[in-house]
Structures are given as structure tokens and as C-alpha cells.
Amino acid sequence: MKIKEMAEILNAEILTDFSKDDTDIKHGFASDLMSDVLAYANSESLLVTGLNNGQVIRTAEMLDMCTVLFVRGKQPCKEVIELARENSITVLATNYTMFKTCGKLVLNGMKGIESDD
Amino acid sequence: MTESFLKRYSFDIVANDFIAAGKGSSTIKNLLKSMGIEANLIRKIAITSYEAEINIVIHSYGGQLHCDLYEDKIVIVSQDTGPGIKDVELALTEGYSTATESVRELGFGAGMGLPNMMKYSDDFEITSSSDGTVIKITILL
Numbered sequence: 001m002k003i004k005e006m007a008e009i010l011n012a013e014i015l016t017d018f019s020k021d022d023t024d025i026k027h028g029f030a031s032d033l034m035s036d037v038l039a040y041a042n043s044e045s046l047l048v049t050g051l052n053n054g055q056v057i058r059t060a061e062m063l064d065m066c067t068v069l070f071v072r073g074k075q076p077c078k079e080v081i082e083l084a085r086e087n088s089i090t091v092l093a094t095n096y097t098m099f100k101t102c103g104k105l106v107l108n109g110m111k112g113i114e115s116d117d
Numbered sequence: 118m119t120e121s122f123l124k125r126y127s128f129d130i131v132a133n134d135f136i137a138a139g140k141g142s143s144t145i146k147n148l149l150k151s152m153g154i155e156a157n158l159i160r161k162i163a164i165t166s167y168e169a170e171i172n173i174v175i176h177s178y179g180g181q182l183h184c185d186l187y188e189d190k191i192v193i194v195s196q197d198t199g200p201g202i203k204d205v206e207l208a209l210t211e212g213y214s215t216a217t218e219s220v221r222e223l224g225f226g227a228g229m230g231l232p233n234m235m236k237y238s239d240d241f242e243i244t245s246s247s248d249g250t251v252i253k254i255t256i257l258l
Contacts, residue, residue: 032224033224033225033227033229034224034225034227035168035224035225035226035227035228035229035230035233036227036229038164038167038168038229038233039229039232039233039236043156043160049224051223051224053135053223053224054135054136054139055135055138055139055171055223055224055225056224058138058139058142058143058167059167059224061139061143061146061163062139062142062143062146062160062163062164062167063160063163063164064156064160079136
């Protein structure tokens with residue numbers, strides 16, 4: 001899924017965009033627990049979270065996850081955006097809840113990550 | 118230190134500083150990247166070092182994070198000044214956590230820190246007393 005397509009589906013605001021022409025996100029992982037993200041997510045997946053602080057970006061950075069989507073109307077503060085920029089991470093924000101966000105992404109073809117993958 | 122030891126990089130980690138938390142691991146990650154180490158290995162090292170760094174911030178009075186480079190491996194050493202882990206075996210159980218509610222609000226304290234370090238390392242050593250905890254995470258290159 002392209003970033004623009006994701007933004008349209010979720011009525012999301014694109015806060016930073018480092019996607020390339022060939023960026024196509026196929027898998028997503030949703031959690032407010034960063035240790036669970038570190039345990040299960042992989043580098044090509046989208047990180048969906050309602051947690052709004054710099055550790056979200058740090059977690060994405062450690063995993064080489066290039067895209068972070070904030071849900072439930074969370075607007076990341078300037079420092080979070082700055083950290084995302086430093087690490088070339090694309091950031092989006094949607095007002096939808098996490099459940100609805102994931103549902104819409106799955107309906108549009110995105111897959112989840114199984115823990116035993 | 119064995120003959121193949123090359124260099125140590127050290128970072129001071131301050132207790133309860135959640136703004137700076139992760140800076141040390143970020144620097145280690147960029148350093149390894151500039152050395153041309155394979156992305157998958159860097160990711161394993163970054164995850165374990167970040168979990169170790171967060172643990173120092175959350176649970177200790179402060180400490181240091183070291184990245185020891187060897188010809189054939191990277192060893193992440195986390196060293197703090199206490200108060201130590203009361204029951205190490207229990208702390209290694211997935212989901213077990215002593216983190217406070219305020220730490221959980223920051224997205225940590227899920228009880229996956231030590232299990233994650235074990236999961237991604239080729240060798241994992243932990244010793245803990247009231248004087249502090251030392252964790253050694255080895256990742257073979």
C-alpha cells in the first residue's frame with residue numbers, strides 16, 4: 001500500500017513523508033507496547049500506535065520500520081516529528097481508533113504479522 | 118578480553134531520562150551501519166541494546182551501555198548501579214514486570230525486555246545483586 005493510499009483510506013494527515021516511488025507497505029503491526037513491537041514487528045511493516053512519545057520513533061528506528069501511523073487523534077509533538085525527520089521515518093496521524101484503523105487497512109489488502117513468521 | 122577484541126564504545130545512561138533514552142543505541146546502530154555490518158545483524162544488536170538501555174532508564178539508579186567490537190562478534194554490555202533484580206529467573210519470564218504505571222504509560226514495562234534480549238542474542242548472560250545488574254549480550258557476526 002502506498003502512503004497516499006493509506007492517507008486516503010484513513011483520512012489521515014501526512015506529517016512527514018520519506019516514502020519513495022516504490023514504497024509499498026504490505027504488513028502492519030499495531031500496539032501501544034513498544035517491547036511487543038520489538039518482539040514481533042519486522043522491518044518492512046507499518047507501526048500503528050496510540051502511544052505518542054519519542055520512544056515510538058526510537059522503536060521504529062531500531063527495527064528499520066519506515067512508517068509510523070498514530071491513531072485516536074494523537075498529534076505527535078514537535079520533538080517527535082523532529083526525531084522522525086532525523087531518522088527518515090514517514091509519520092501519519094488519523095482520528096480513527098486503532099481497531100477501525102486496522103480494520104480499514106486489512107480490508108484494503110494489508111496483512112498482519114504472525115508471531116511465528 | 119580475547120585477542121580478537123577491537124574497541125569499546127561507552128555511553129552513560131541516566132535513570133528516568135525518557136527523553137534521552139535510546140540515544141546510546143541509536144549511536145551504536147549508526148556506528149555499525151557505517152562499518153558496513155549486515156542490516157539483519159544490526160537490527161538484532163539495536164533491539165537488544167535498546168531494551169538494555171531502556172531497562173537501565175526504568176529500573177536502575179543509572180549506568181553505562183557498552184558496545185564491544187570483536188573481529189567475529191559484537192557484545193553489548195549493560196552495567197548499572199542497582200538496586201538489582203530480586204528474582205532473575207522470574208524476570209526472564211515473558212510478561213513478568215515490576216514496572217510502575219508511569220513507565221507503562223510510556224509504552225514499556227510489558228515484561229518483554231529481558232525475553233527480547235534473550236530472543237535476539239546468540240549468547241546471553243545476566244548477573245544481579247543489590248549493587249547492580251550486568252547483562253552481556255553476544256551477537257555473532
